[in-house]
Amino acid sequence: MLRARDALLICAAYAALALACTRFPLVNALGYESSFVFALAGSAAAGLLAIGRIRRVYTEHALDPHQSAAGTYRAVGGAYAVNLLLLIPPLVILLANGLFVRNCSPLEGVGFFLLLPAVSVCFSTSLAFFCAVLVRHPRMLFLAAMLASFCYALGLGYCTPAIYSFNFFYGYFPGLTYDEGMHITSVLLSFRLVTLALALSALWLGVLLLRSTDRDQPAVRKLGSLLRALIHPGQRGLAVIGLMLASGLYLFRCELGYETTESYIREQLGGMVKTAHFVIYYPRRAYSPAELTRIADEHEFRLHQVAGLFAIQEPEPVESYIYPSAEAKLRLIGAGNTNIAKPWSRQVHLTKQSLMSTLKHELVHVLAARFGRPVVRTSFSMGLTEGLAMAVDWDWGVRTLHQYSAAMRELNLAPDIATLMTPAGFMTHSSQVSYVLAGSFCRFLLDRYGIRKLLLVYGSEDYGRHYGRPLGVLIGEWNDFLDDIELDETDLASAEVFFRQPSIFRKTCPRVVGERNKAAARALGSGNYAAAESLFAVSYGEGQSYEALSGLLTAALRAGEYDSVIAILGRAVGSDPHPARYLPLTLLSGDAHWALGDTQRALELYHGLRSVDLTDASTEAAGVRLLALADGELRDACRRYFLSAAPDSVRLRMLDSLLSAHPDRPLIQYLRGRAALRVGAYRQTVALLSPITMEDGDPVLESMRHVSLGLAEYELGDYAGARTRFWLSLNDDDSEAAEHGAYDWIERCEWKISAQEAAP
Numbered sequence: 001m002l003r004a005r006d007a008l009l010i011c012a013a014y015a016a017l018a019l020a021c022t023r024f025p026l027v028n029a030l031g032y033e034s035s036f037v038f039a040l041a042g043s044a045a046a047g048l049l050a051i052g053r054i055r056r057v058y059t060e061h062a063l064d065p066h067q068s069a070a071g072t073y074r075a076v077g078g079a080y081a082v083n084l085l086l087l088i089p090p091l092v093i094l095l096a097n098g099l100f101v102r103n104c105s106p107l108e109g110v111g112f113f114l115l116l117p118a119v120s121v122c123f124s125t126s127l128a129f130f131c132a133v134l135v136r137h138p139r140m141l142f143l144a145a146m147l148a149s150f151c152y153a154l155g156l157g158y159c160t161p162a163i164y165s166f167n168f169f170y171g172y173f174p175g176l177t178y179d180e181g182m183h184i185t186s187v188l189l190s191f192r193l194v195t196l197a198l199a200l201s202a203l204w205l206g207v208l209l210l211r212s213t214d215r216d217q218p219a220v221r222k223l224g225s226l227l228r229a230l231i232h233p234g235q236r237g238l239a240v241i242g243l244m245l246a247s248g249l250y251l252f253r254c255e256l257g258y259e260t261t262e263s264y265i266r267e268q269l270g271g272m273v274k275t276a277h278f279v280i281y282y283p284r285r286a287y288s289p290a291e292l293t294r295i296a297d298e299h300e301f302r303l304h305q306v307a308g309l310f311a312i313q314e315p316e317p318v319e320s321y322i323y324p325s326a327e328a329k330l331r332l333i334g335a336g337n338t339n340i341a342k343p344w345s346r347q348v349h350l351t352k353q354s355l356m357s358t359l360k361h362e363l364v365h366v367l368a369a370r371f372g373r374p375v376v377r378t379s380f381s382m383g384l385t386e387g388l389a390m391a392v393d394w395d396w397g398v399r400t401l402h403q404y405s406a407a408m409r410e411l412n413l414a415p416d417i418a419t420l421m422t423p424a425g426f427m428t429h430s431s432q433v434s435y436v437l438a439g440s441f442c443r444f445l446l447d448r449y450g451i452r453k454l455l456l457v458y459g460s461e462d463y464g465r466h467y468g469r470p471l472g473v474l475i476g477e478w479n480d481f482l483d484d485i486e487l488d489e490t491d492l493a494s495a496e497v498f499f500r501q502p503s504i505f506r507k508t509c510p511r512v513v514g515e516r517n518k519a520a521a522r523a524l525g526s527g528n529y530a531a532a533e534s535l536f537a538v539s540y541g542e543g544q545s546y547e548a549l550s551g552l553l554t555a556a557l558r559a560g561e562y563d564s565v566i567a568i569l570g571r572a573v574g575s576d577p578h579p580a581r582y583l584p585l586t587l588l589s590g591d592a593h594w595a596l597g598d599t600q601r602a603l604e605l606y607h608g609l610r611s612v613d614l615t616d617a618s619t620e621a622a623g624v625r626l627l628a629l630a631d632g633e634l635r636d637a638c639r640r641y642f643l644s645a646a647p648d649s650v651r652l653r654m655l656d657s658l659l660s661a662h663p664d665r666p667l668i669q670y671l672r673g674r675a676a677l678r679v680g681a682y683r684q685t686v687a688l689l690s691p692i693t694m695e696d697g698d699p700v701l702e703s704m705r706h707v708s709l710g711l712a713e714y715e716l717g718d719y720a721g722a723r724t725r726f727w728l729s730l731n732d733d734d735s736e737a738a739e740h741g742a743y744d745w746i747e748r749c750e751w752k753i754s755a756q757e758a759a760p
Helices: 002-021 032-058 065-085 088-099 106-134 138-159 186-212 219-230 233-251 262-269 289-310 326-333 355-371 382-393 401-410 423-428 431-449 451-458 463-467 471-483 489-499 510-525 529-543 546-558 562-574 579-595 599-612 616-630 635-643 648-661 666-678 682-689 699-715 719-729 736-758
Strands: 165-167 171-173 270-274 278-283 318-323 340-342 347-351
Touching (some): 002 032, 002 088, 032 065, 032 106, 032 138, 032 171, 065 106, 065 186, 088 106, 106 171, 106 186, 106 219, 138 165, 165 186, 171 186, 186 233, 219 233, 262 270, 262 278, 262 318, 262 326, 270 289, 278 289, 289 355, 318 326, 326 347, 340 355, 347 355, 355 382, 355 451, 382 451, 401 471, 423 431, 431 451, 431 471, 431 489, 451 463, 463 471, 489 579, 489 599, 510 529, 529 546, 546 562, 546 579, 562 579, 579 599, 579 635, 599 616, 616 635, 616 666, 616 699, 666 682, 682 699, 699 719, 699 736, 719 736
Parallel strands (some): 278 318, 318 347
Antiparallel strands (some): 270 278, 340 347
């Protein structure tokens, strides 16, 4: 009756937990998150239930040793059966909830459930058996083992660059990251096979203990008897094989993907360069000597900026890890598209592609460490942690964070900033909303009250002490400040695009859809447009996500299915109460209309996108198309270029051909010059862009021409000339965001000029 009562209580607890999961996003469908929850709960419950069942039989004095052993074996077998059977009700509940909440891959969800909670309860049951026959208080030993494993995982997260962890009890934790895609990997499969092997080992050791020890012996004597049993000729070979396998698994844990150490990452990257304040690890053969010098300078310049703002006279050395791709970074540390800093280790981890845009942000985290809390060296408030970095970096799009935040308030898209100060509140909103609002708030505090007070609050979260007023009053001041910002329709449309997207907690099947989108993007990049279109279509049908729709339209356009592009986007816009959020996709629709000969509709779409000025890339893309459509001689040739899905090398040859045929057209020289800049042909960039002007065609393109020349001249070492170009770029684009970008480059040029003058 006692055994039945324990099982029924756990069954009821599992059912209640499963029903509770159905009420919360992300864990309400059978998948990784819900499986992780039950791996944690199941590990503890299974171990404690097994100990109770086994211990009652094992300590029964009325039985002789042989009967006690036989009864214990039966109790162990029963514990395995009961613990696995108890997982069926939550599995059924989570599967059944798929009738109410969409589950895009129930089969993969079952796979996660088998790999995480099912394997975990088997491991816990085996460990419980070993504890039950070893010590008099097995529950304490079992819980201590669980706690030790969790502490080990936390230690890995603190002491190594990795943010992920594998664990025998909960299986796998990906870390806190904005990467959405997740699937069952070969690494997870192999680790759970290792977990089952360890469960069998614990079972075997428990059997040896049962056979070779007396029930009332102290634990130390039992361990001595166990050791003697292991070196007995009948068990010695198996023990040696097990020890060798365990040693091999530990020694090669990084190669197997279970852990990642700093030394392993350095070995994988292969390259290292030192500067005055940095040790930079980079992928060998990924950079030329000139590029390495440029990267080293960028690190020192960004450190100079942040340290100067924080009044840090002697910054401590920083380690910078640069990964060749998001995929490589995901494999090595668990964060693919999310760049991270570990302030307590004074490390930043970036991809080669994102270094220039995110280095300053991550260095703020590292240099703010001396103002943060002990041990973690950061703020306990995630809103302050990320808000400070955003406020100092102050580079997000073509508008200021204040303008974006004011537009969010106008559209009722901004949550209460107080909720973003907590980790849960920050993470449950979309990353764009949380980062921009927190950055705007911190920048407001910085500008109005100075950096010192902000850094003091960073390490204490005590607003009343350092500002003389509570957080709520400061938020009210910030809101009043935002309300005074003048906005127009383009500002509101821009906010619709960037901040109308839901967080991962509000997306349908985010893990499955995210992984499918990654596979579709790989197919798109390899030129397999049919496969990409098919995968994106499935993703869009399941989750209606913006990312899937964008990929679907791109694949259809490159495949030449122009009518489909127009129809698909038309249906999406027509059925959405907030059609402005699809503005970036009108470029694809405009291209489709142009390809079909409807130049009037293409012009309308390009004009609409150009007028909103969403991003530099979209504004430039729409602007050059408008100029091409306005030139009767260039219209057809440029259409072939813009619609071409050929590799970059072929597209460059197309531009060369256009340049030969139309050497007097500024548009062609502009396009070719910008292409030269992208491939690092800086002298060619200067030669092509210097003689022309785009001011008559589009002032913003003229500003971009000066910026392009400034970038090229900087790379060529002409820092004074580059500084002039960035100044000139403000003649045609004097927006606040453009001013910040230009002044940032001007400061960089002046820093290099000062370094040259100071050099012996």
